[in-house]
Amino acid sequence: MEDILIVDDDPSVRQRLQRVAGQAAPQARCAMAGSLAEARERLAAGRFDLALLDVGLPDGSGLDLLPWMQAHVPAVDAVVVSSLGDDATVLQAIRGGAVGYLLKNGSDVELELSLASMQRGGAPIDPVIARRILKLMAAPAVGHSALATIAPAPxxxxxxxxxxxxxxxxxxxxxxxxxxxxxxxxxxxSINTVECHAKNIYRKLAVRSRAGAVYSARAQGLLP
Structure with missing residues (x-):
């Protein structure tokens, strides 16, 4: 996690995330973008390892950047950092390819620990969000509006x-x-063999992230 793009239209939030990212990964270099258009331009021109995305941007939702990233810069991990934490938004982000979802109201220490976990292969998800996702996975899909909204087409x-x-x-x-x-x-x-298996799992489950794979597998009864 050496090159990070922070996508947020609030300068104070960008500065905060730059500080937190620097604490989580002291070697990291951070670049900034305040809109979707600027983010696409920077991602296309640079070599980034991670993008921290806000949802509410002046020219659209940060979630709209996820499919573009999968098509144009698939090697860049995306973590949503937002004040929005409703089920529909979180699940849309995960299904769109985000590898994590953090809340802005978390403390700097919480954000730092979550981002630092990525260097060990972890998925940085706010504990409150993680608890709700587990409940959603355990609940029947029928009758839950958030799952029904984001469920695969019939x-x-x-x-x-x-x-x-x-x-x-x-x-x-x-x-x-x-x-x-x-x-x-x-x-x-070997690590290469595991990564090959992971790619095959993503392809078969039609997902783009570890969290998405677990969610899809549990929905299909492949995992308890």
Whole structure:
């Protein structure tokens, strides 16, 4: 996590996130963008490892940047940092490819620890958000408005994805919060093999992030 793009239209928030990111990763270099247009320009021109995205921007929602990033800069991780924490927005971000979701009302220490966890392969999700996501996963999809809003279209296949036994092993360890390196050690595999399995899992589940894979797998009954 060396090059970070902070996308927020509030200068004070940008300064705060720059300070927190510097504490989480002292070697990190931060660039700033105050709009979607500026963010696309900087992402296209630079080599970033991470983008911290606000939702409410002058020219649209930061969530609209997620599919663009998947198409043009798929190697850049995206973490939403917002004052909005409703279920629909959070799940839309995760399904859009965000690897984490943090709330601006969290303390600097909480934000720092969450961002620092990425260097160990973690997914930085605010504890309040994580608790609600777990409840959503445990609840039946029918009757929950947030899940119904973001659920896959009825036209999509309802058959569970066919994962190999090894892919299921990897996915179970992902769901437990282990990094790719820890999974490799646990299963006596190379890190490249684990990353290959992860890519196959993402493709089969039609997701773009670890959190999205766990959510989709649980929705399909592949995970408890």
């Amino acid at each position: 036209a999509a296949s309802t058959q569970a994805a066919e994962l190999s036994a090894r892919e299921l092993e990897v996915l179970q360890l992902v769901a437990q919060g282990h990094s790719n390196r820890e999974i490799a050690a646990s299963l006596s595999l």
